[in-house]
Amino acid sequence: xxxxxxxxxxxxxxxxxxxxxxxxxxxxxxxxxxxxxxxxxxxxxxxxxxxxxxxxxxxxxxxxxxxxxxxxxxxxxxxxxxxxxxxxxxxxxxxxxxxxxxxxxxxxxxxxxxxxxxxxxxxxxxxxxxxxxxxxxxxxxxxxxxxxxxxxxxxxxxxxxxxxxxxxxxxxxxxxxxxxxxxxxxxxxxxxxxxxxxxxxxxxxxxxxxxxxxxxxxxxxxxxxxxxxxxxxxxxxxxxxxxxxxxxxxxxxxxxxxxxxxxxxxxxxxxxxxxxxxxxxxxxxxxxxxxxxxxxxxxxxxxxxxxxxxxxxxxxxxxxxxxxxxxxxxxxxxxxxxxxxxxxxxxxxxxxxxxxxxxxxxxxxxxxxxxxxxxxxxxxxxxxxxxxxxxxxxx
Numbered sequence: 001x002x003x004x005x006x007x008x009x010x011x012x013x014x015x016x017x018x019x020x021x022x023x024x025x026x027x028x029x030x031x032x033x034x035x036x037x038x039x040x041x042x043x044x045x046x047x048x049x050x051x052x053x054x055x056x057x058x059x060x061x062x063x064x065x066x067x068x069x070x071x072x073x074x075x076x077x078x079x080x081x082x083x084x085x086x087x088x089x090x091x092x093x094x095x096x097x098x099x100x101x102x103x104x105x106x107x108x109x110x111x112x113x114x115x116x117x118x119x120x121x122x123x124x125x126x127x128x129x130x131x132x133x134x135x136x137x138x139x140x141x142x143x144x145x146x147x148x149x150x151x152x153x154x155x156x157x158x159x160x161x162x163x164x165x166x167x168x169x170x171x172x173x174x175x176x177x178x179x180x181x182x183x184x185x186x187x188x189x190x191x192x193x194x195x196x197x198x199x200x201x202x203x204x205x206x207x208x209x210x211x212x213x214x215x216x217x218x219x220x221x222x223x224x225x226x227x228x229x230x231x232x233x234x235x236x237x238x239x240x241x242x243x244x245x246x247x248x249x250x251x252x253x254x255x256x257x258x259x260x261x262x263x264x265x266x267x268x269x270x271x272x273x274x275x276x277x278x279x280x281x282x283x284x285x286x287x288x289x290x291x292x293x294x295x296x297x298x299x300x301x302x303x304x305x306x307x308x309x310x311x312x313x314x315x316x317x318x319x320x321x322x323x324x325x326x327x328x329x330x331x332x333x334x335x336x337x338x339x340x341x342x343x344x345x346x347x348x349x350x351x352x353x354x355x356x357x358x359x360x361x362x363x364x365x366x367x368x369x370x371x372x373x374x375x376x377x378x379x380x381x382x383x384x385x386x387x388x389x390x391x392x393x394x395x
Contacts, residue, residue, distance in 0.1 A: 042105070054071060159221040169198050191214050192214065316343070330344065358377060360375050
């Protein structure tokens, strides 16, 4: 099934402890700060990290630990508050939860998280300190066999996960696997049944928002929400192997779906939605910016861009040249005059997010050229410096 099938297990009994640890870290290491109102949040599945105003929670798979990065102190450490813990057994929350967390987001004074067990999936909520944990709704796996195809009911999320207005919005593909006739019990090939969903975080009800589609790969990818419109992409033509998607918007009140008249090369990865601006790769054109307010679009680069960060104070994107023996990555800063200023080539820092004075992303330097989760001061990043700090080392 390519690279999109992933086996997942969940350990629900530790989640309240994890969230309590997050809360404790924010108080003990970041200092007591006034609580700022948060009406919603976005989780990004591609970098396996959750972002707060003060720090980042992430999974260090090599170390087998859930860790926390404090933006203010630039320190990172296992997400564990147990005294004298060696972080080497499942008695340690940071150890036990690594690889077991699905995703979670914040709405006002509650955490919400999604978890899969052996026979069902469930949404949970709890207070910010991990207390009053409750199951909002459970969803049995629809395991079935039809015409030799197993539906194992395991859902993978594609694109961003948006918590807003009492709901969680996401695109999910359910795996359909074919049993190998020459090797009973072994599965390969198959397809994915995909849809966009809204989960009511009060009642636990799940609502399908689009026509359900079954294709070789997941066909819906969620980008985000602009005003009351869900922005997403839908795979158009699977047979041609061009894998071109159309960009759509769905009115959450009327449920009306509109075609923006834009096509994108993104298939399993969301483009960038920053307030009213869409950044996407148009086939045979390059990186484009589309204004959802005015309907205007402009060309940013003739090259296709990835890892786009499009904040008012920082607009960057990454390109890759595979014409040589090795991939060559280049990181550009887009200037208001329309110029694309080259920041990195060769030894690179590829940004994923802007966090105050820090840029969070992945670095790669000679001689290893292993891509490692890192951070760097924004002023040093804009100067093209290589004095980044590695958060997660790659073996």
